[in-house]
Amino acid sequence: MIKVNENYLKIQPSYLFSEIARRVSSFQKENPDVEICRLGIGDVTLPLPRACIDVFHKAVDEMADESTFRGYGPEQGYGFLREKIAREDFQSRGADISPDEIFVSDGAKCDVGNIQEIFASDIKVAIPDPVYPVYLDTNVMAGRAGSFHKGRYDGIVYLDCTGENGYLPDLPKEHAGLIYLCFPNNPTGATITREGLTRWVEYARENKALILYDAAYEAFIGDKDLPRSIYEIDDAREVAIEFRSYSKTAGFTGVRCAYTVVPKECRAYTERNEKQLLHGLWNRRQSTKTNGVSYPVQRAAEAVYCQEGKAQVRELIAYYMRNADLIRKEMTGLGFDCTGGENSPYIWVDVREDSWAMFDTLLRKGGVVCTPGAGFGRCGEGHIRISAFNSFQNVQKALKRIRDLFTPGAKTQARRE
Ligand code: MLT
Numbered sequence: 001m002i003k004v005n006e007n008y009l010k011i012q013p014s015y016l017f018s019e020i021a022r023r024v025s026s027f028q029k030e031n032p033d034v035e036i037c038r039l040g041i042g043d044v045t046l047p048l049p050r051a052c053i054d055v056f057h058k059a060v061d062e063m064a065d066e067s068t069f070r071g072y073g074p075e076q077g078y079g080f081l082r083e084k085i086a087r088e089d090f091q092s093r094g095a096d097i098s099p100d101e102i103f104v105s106d107g108a109k110c111d112v113g114n115i116q117e118i119f120a121s122d123i124k125v126a127i128p129d130p131v132y133p134v135y136l137d138t139n140v141m142a143g144r145a146g147s148f149h150k151g152r153y154d155g156i157v158y159l160d161c162t163g164e165n166g167y168l169p170d171l172p173k174e175h176a177g178l179i180y181l182c183f184p185n186n187p188t189g190a191t192i193t194r195e196g197l198t199r200w201v202e203y204a205r206e207n208k209a210l211i212l213y214d215a216a217y218e219a220f221i222g223d224k225d226l227p228r229s230i231y232e233i234d235d236a237r238e239v240a241i242e243f244r245s246y247s248k249t250a251g252f253t254g255v256r257c258a259y260t261v262v263p264k265e266c267r268a269y270t271e272r273n274e275k276q277l278l279h280g281l282w283n284r285r286q287s288t289k290t291n292g293v294s295y296p297v298q299r300a301a302e303a304v305y306c307q308e309g310k311a312q313v314r315e316l317i318a319y320y321m322r323n324a325d326l327i328r329k330e331m332t333g334l335g336f337d338c339t340g341g342e343n344s345p346y347i348w349v350d351v352r353e354d355s356w357a358m359f360d361t362l363l364r365k366g367g368v369v370c371t372p373g374a375g376f377g378r379c380g381e382g383h384i385r386i387s388a389f390n391s392f393q394n395v396q397k398a399l400k401r402i403r404d405l406f407t408p409g410a411k412t413q414a415r416r417e
Contacts, residue, residue: 007143010153016133016375017041020359024369031367037398039327040369042186042345042387044251045394046319049312052250052300059296070295075287077104077259081298084305085259089244095231101263101279103286104301106256106293108216108245112180113138114289115212115241115260118281119178119268126157126176128169130187130376130383132214135180151378160379161188163350167339168192171203177268179204181230182214184221187376187385188348189340194227201230204239210268210278211240216258219249219317220324221343237263241278248345248389250304250313257293257301320345323395324388330399331386334406345388348373358384366401 014022020040028036048056062068076082082099090097105111113134116125125139129152136156139145146154157176159169167188172179181200183192204211211230218228227233230240242261246252266278286292293301303309328341331349341347351358355372362368362384371387373380388395 005141007141007145010145010148011137011140015137016371019375020369020371023359024363027363034367036363036367036369037390037394037401038369039387039390039395039398040371042248042389043253044248044316044320044389045391046251046316048251048255048300049304049309049316051303051306051309051312055303056296056300059299063296073292073295073298075290075292076100076283077102077292078295078298081302082259084302085244088305090229090231090261093228093232095229096237097231097261097263101261102259103262103282104257104259104293104298105286105290106258108214108243108247108258108260109134111243111258111260112212112214114285115282116142116144116178118278118285119210120271123177124155124157124175126159126172126179128159128161128180128182128185129378130161130373130380131180132182132186133376135212135214136377151374158377158379161185161190162379163337166190167348168196171199175207175209177209179209179211180214181211182216183227184217184340184344185346186214186217187346187371187373187380189342189344189346190348191221191223191226191343194225194233197227197230197233201233201236201239205235208269209239210266211236213240213242215242216245217248217344217346218244219313220321220345222321223343226343231261231263238265238267241266241282246301246304249317250301250309251316252297252301255297255300257297319392320388323390323392326392326395327386327388327399330403334403341388347386347388349384349386350382351384352382355381355384361405362402366398366405368398368401 082102085102086097086099121143125144127136145156157172161167161169167190213230221228230236245258262279262282264279267275270276324341324345327347328338331338337350339348355374359372371385373383
């Protein structure tokens with residue numbers, strides 16, 4: 001008899017963003033004339049930077065010529081890209097990371113989902129609530145969670161992020177071996193200071209724990225005092241793995257390119273309490289299970305670091321941040337408390353009512369898609385997340401419809417333009 005992995009029976013039957021897509025598509029079928037404004041999933045709408053496109057084309061042409069054609073590349077990524085990453089993303093900010101500590105991949109989502117494979121199945125995992133659902137779901141799939149009741153799994157250490165603590169997780173009250181942190185945060189848009197992050201690094205060192213640091217949104221940090229990498233914090237190399245992505249930074253959501261940093265000193269422990277370095281384990285996992293990212297895509301990612309590429313990426317970020325600023329101001333003006341939207345493309349809005357109900361109201365009465373906070377965890381209830389990834393015109397349109405819905409006496413003809 002073939003048996004299933006019953007851990008899969010414990011998770012919600014549908015992934016959050018698939019469920020939202022399903023609801024939106026069924027609404028669109030019933031209402032084909034409604035022009036929907038999508039501020040739900042954080043998917044970019046602007047095209048790739050010109051500098052990336054140019055080298056992308058050139059690299060495809062190289063594949064058409066026998067003398068420049070390339071077959072399998074290094075599973076860890078090509079040296080040309082890893083060298084640029086180390087220099088531009090880390091060394092230039094005083095973080096001591098070398099090219100061979102970088103593992104290029106087809107997405108931060110895959111990496112944050114896969115990384116838990118190199119840890120024991122009986123470790124305690126600390127996960128903020130609300131949280132990007134991939135961290136929790138992949139640990140449930142791997143058997144690190146017990147049964148689910150009242151919106152929570154037994155066996156997981158939840159770190160509540162609420163208005164009271166500024167949506168910043170406090171250090172765990174019970175011991176946790178593996179800790180997920182994401183800054184700027186998805187979904188709340190909250191950021192962490194150098195001092196705040198130092199406390200986490202110290203916690204991990206004192207408690208023999210490890211931090212998985214998701215920095216997929218670091219490019220949106222405008223405040224020069226905020227850390228963009230955990231390796232800007234002293235002594236983090238031993239206790240942290242960091243994830244980065246070109247998806248939101250340079251518009252690669254459809255192209256797929258990201259990377260993970262595993263410093264050589266980064267460690268966990270064996271059953272017998274012996275130190276075990278993780279770099280070799282992740283290298284073993286990646287070289288067994290993936291052949292990496294295509295050559296043209298890595299060339300396109302490399303172009304992010306040339307002078308024009310850097311300038312074009314800055315423009316993309318500035319464009320979305322103008323949206324974020326507008327969303328935050330408008331929602332605040334309507335009387336909602338908001339976090340994020342300042343060093344982050346997400347605005348976390350305290351709507352003080354059932355978040356799926358609010359999602360339905362915005363969709364059905366306004367034709368606007370947001371993400372219901374409850375989809376990110378129990379502490380997300382009462383909130384919605386609005387994404388700044390859309391055209392400025394669509395953001396303005398969506399905000400006008402929301403204003404019409406929430407301004408007493410305003411006309412509620414919001415959906416059909
Ligand atoms: C989000 O909307 O949270 C992200 O786009 C999801 C992702 O990056 O996988």
